[in-house]
Amino acid sequence: MASALRSRLNVRPAACFRATRSFSTASVRRGPQPFVADEPKAPSVQTAIPGPKNQAAAKELDEVFDIRSLNLLADYSKSVGNYLVDLDGNVFLDVYAQIASIPVGYNNPHLAKAANTPEMIRALIDRxxxxxxxxxxxxxxxxxxxxxxxxxxxxxxxxxxxxxxxxxxxxxxxxxxxxxxxxxxxxxxxxxxxxxxxxxxxxxxxxxxxxxxxxxxxxxxxxxxxxxxxxxxxxxxxxxxxxxxxxxxxxxxxxxxxxxxxxxxxxxxxxxxxxxxxxxxxxxxxxxxxxxxxxxxxxxxxxxxxxxxxxxxxxxxxxxxxxxxxxxxxxxxxxxxxxxxxxxxxxxxxxxxxxxxxxxxxxxxxxxxxxxxxxxxxxxxxxDPARAILFRAIYEEIESKDLVRNTAITGDYLYGGLESLAKKYPHAIQNLRGKGQGTFIAWDSPNRDEFLVKAKSVGVNIGGSGASAVRLRPMLIFQQHHADILLEKLETLIKA
The missing domain is CATH 3.40.640.10 (Type I PLP-dependent aspartate aminotransferase-like (Major domain))
Incomplete structure (x- = not known):
């Protein structure tokens, strides 16, 4: 039982990322040491969104499960850090974090270690x-x-x-x-x-x-x-x-x-x-x-x-x-x-x-x-004790990496970049808000729903709220080099 659980929860080795390493990497500002050394360097989109494998899987799922709120079907075995991978191998910088619910990145090794313990196994099988x-x-x-x-x-x-x-x-x-x-x-x-x-x-x-x-x-x-x-x-x-x-x-x-x-x-x-x-x-x-x-x-x-x-x-x-x-x-x-x-x-x-x-x-x-x-x-x-054990590991990861402070610093940096874009493209970024609130940032977009769909075409998973807001909900491991990528992609979308 333990070995089976271990094989499912261990973070996949870096070699498994070879297929996603050939991204066109833009020149980005080098900030602090990355929290996730083996995550992709940039988004990569290889197919139309959704791609053929996603479409086929969604059709199969629709036979047994309501998919009308479907965003995409993810391959979590290949997702890592701030990057979410779909069934067609498209790699998205995830600044929505599911629904603001992923704290310390996909395939986080400290969480995997917490999951692979006798304490967790007992909590799961003898709930x-x-x-x-x-x-x-x-x-x-x-x-x-x-x-x-x-x-x-x-x-x-x-x-x-x-x-x-x-x-x-x-x-x-x-x-x-x-x-x-x-x-x-x-x-x-x-x-x-x-x-x-x-x-x-x-x-x-x-x-x-x-x-x-x-x-x-x-x-x-x-x-x-x-x-x-x-x-x-x-x-x-x-x-x-x-x-x-x-x-x-x-x-x-x-x-x-x-x-x-x-x-x-x-x-x-x-x-x-x-x-x-x-x-x-x-x-x-x-x-x-x-x-x-x-x-x-x-x-x-x-x-x-x-x-x-x-x-x-x-x-x-x-x-x-x-x-x-x-x-x-x-x-x-x-x-x-x-x-x-x-x-x-x-x-x-x-x-x-x-x-x-x-x-x-x-x-x-x-x-x-x-x-x-x-x-x-x-x-x-x-x-659920299993989830309480996982939260303890999340808290340890936040404390050991000082992730709340990172989020405050990165948020200030990101907000500054968005302010510059808002001045340059006032029609596209309106009512920018969230200054001093970490990465909990949003703005209003005149074509919000179309904007969210097009964001995936440039490798960004982003969300909305209310009638017209684009909301950012990146993970706590989101850093300045990720912010640079996001700002570049946002400007690409606005220009288009």
């Missing part, structure tokens, strides 16, 4: 039902990985299966906390009326409480998380939803330095409306959930002052503050957690995570956010 039968080493796994990365002020974690699940369970925690407070504390038992009414989905056992989110937000596709998602109708159509409020999210004008007064007024307007909703909405607000940067909704930013104001409002109104770091967390913004940019006086009540963590859940610090009885926050798996 524990964590709530009832955690393994003897579960505390060690959590303490040496997830809790080492915990946001400041938060020292406990609830593990989950996905970003949507992380938000769903955070919402449950908020509701249980709210009702526990109203009831008189964790030692006060439920009333007979609560027990009976809960079984018919009526109050007081099923209270009419709400979670407030923001216009253009995205928090997931399950029932509770979907009711807080406001990015696209296609996510929500035909699905029954909770009667929960949305507040306006600031619509900033760019460049920021030219619209300081208007943006400050816009943020203040949104804060005032958020507090009005909390005070007046007919289903009392138990928690506010917000993304540090609205990702799916169009890469919408707000200033630290806005989030500081929002935190003050939640404290003032006894409402929990949930920060959804599913996409922004784990280093992408040049801080390990994006809310570290805000310099809050008190930490969020709950911080949800997934994607680059390769696991999911939420952090919290207040012991009262742990339900007062067992089985209230529960499911069979309650996360």
């Amino acid at each position: 524990p039902a964590l709530g009832n039968f955690p393994s003897a080493d579960w505390s060690h796994i959590v303490r040496t990985g997830l809790l080492k990365a915990a946001p400041k002020g938060l020292n406990q974690v609830f593990t989950a299966l996905s970003g949507s699940d992380a938000n769903e369970t955070a919402y449950k925690a908020a509701f249980m906390y709210r009702r526990q407070q109203e009831r008189g504390g964790p030692d006060v038992d439920f009333s007979e009326a609560e027990y009976k009414s809960a079984m018919i989905n009526q109050s007081p056992g099923s209270p009419q409480l709400s979670i407030m989110s923001f216009k253009s937000a995205f928090h997931g596709r399950l029932f509770g998380s979907l009711s807080t998602t406001r990015s696209k109708p296609i996510h929500k159509l035909d699905i029954p939803a909770f009667d929960w409020p949305q507040a306006p999210f600031p619509a900033l004008k760019y460049p920021l330095e030219e619209h300081v007064k208007e943006n400050a007024e816009e943020e203040q307007r949104c804060l005032q409306e958020a507090e009005r909703i909390i005070k007046e909405f007919h289903n009392p607000v138990a928690a506010v959930v917000v993304e540090p940067i609205q990702s799916e909704g169009g890469d919408n930013h707000a200033s630290p002052a806005f989030f500081q104001g929002l935190r003050d409002i939640t404290k003032r109104n006894n409402v929990l503050f949930i920060v959804d770091e599913v996409q922004t967390g784990v280093g992408a913004t040049g801080k390990f957690w994006a809310h570290d940019h805000w310099n809050l006086q008190s930490p969020p009540d709950l911080v949800t995570f997934s994607k680059k963590a390769q696991t999911a859940g939420y952090y919290y610090g207040n012991p009262a956010l742990r339900p007062n009885k067992p089985y209230r926050q529960f499911n069979t798996w309650m996360g």
Whole structure:
């Protein structure tokens, strides 16, 4: 078993890259030593996109699996570092990282080593039902990985299966906390009326409480998380939803330095409306959930002052503050957690995570956010030890290579290059945003969808968000020489 797993997980030797070494290599700026010595030097496109092998494989897959959201079929055995290889041998510089979810590169040897251990094999083949039968080493796994990365002020974690699940369970925690407070504390038992009414989905056992989110937000596709998602109708159509409020999210004008007064007024307007909703909405607000940067909704930013104001409002109104770091967390913004940019006086009540963590859940610090009885926050798996082990290896890789700092430095370099392109081609790169936010950068494109398709023809896998935004989500091992390649390819696309 171990040898079979080892053969599947070991990074393939450099000799396997011979077919991809004959790229036409542009002259690029030589920055720091590459993190991945044996990755391709540049993208290489040999066929039309999609190529014949991709088309044939997609047709076969379509017989048993819905492929209408298909981007491409990847050959992960040949993908390495920042480069994704498709079935036709086309090599793409991947600045989308699947869906912002690959942290330290394809075929990372440190992750492969973590996967090839007795600890991982046990976690995979004897997957524990964590709530009832955690393994003897579960505390060690959590303490040496997830809790080492915990946001400041938060020292406990609830593990989950996905970003949507992380938000769903955070919402449950908020509701249980709210009702526990109203009831008189964790030692006060439920009333007979609560027990009976809960079984018919009526109050007081099923209270009419709400979670407030923001216009253009995205928090997931399950029932509770979907009711807080406001990015696209296609996510929500035909699905029954909770009667929960949305507040306006600031619509900033760019460049920021030219619209300081208007943006400050816009943020203040949104804060005032958020507090009005909390005070007046007919289903009392138990928690506010917000993304540090609205990702799916169009890469919408707000200033630290806005989030500081929002935190003050939640404290003032006894409402929990949930920060959804599913996409922004784990280093992408040049801080390990994006809310570290805000310099809050008190930490969020709950911080949800997934994607680059390769696991999911939420952090919290207040012991009262742990339900007062067992089985209230529960499911069979309650996360996955195998993914927690992988996250520990990701965290070790980030720390040992100082990848958060690398992302901050590379992001500044990349943003500077994009600013130059925006000045040169103002029609093509509009509302450039993400300065000082690592590589979490975006801009608006008048022909966004066409632009994303054409990017593959020059060997770049890139994504979009909202109605018109092109969003960059490179991995934490993305460096200045990769930025040079990307900038060159972007200019080629714009000229074309």
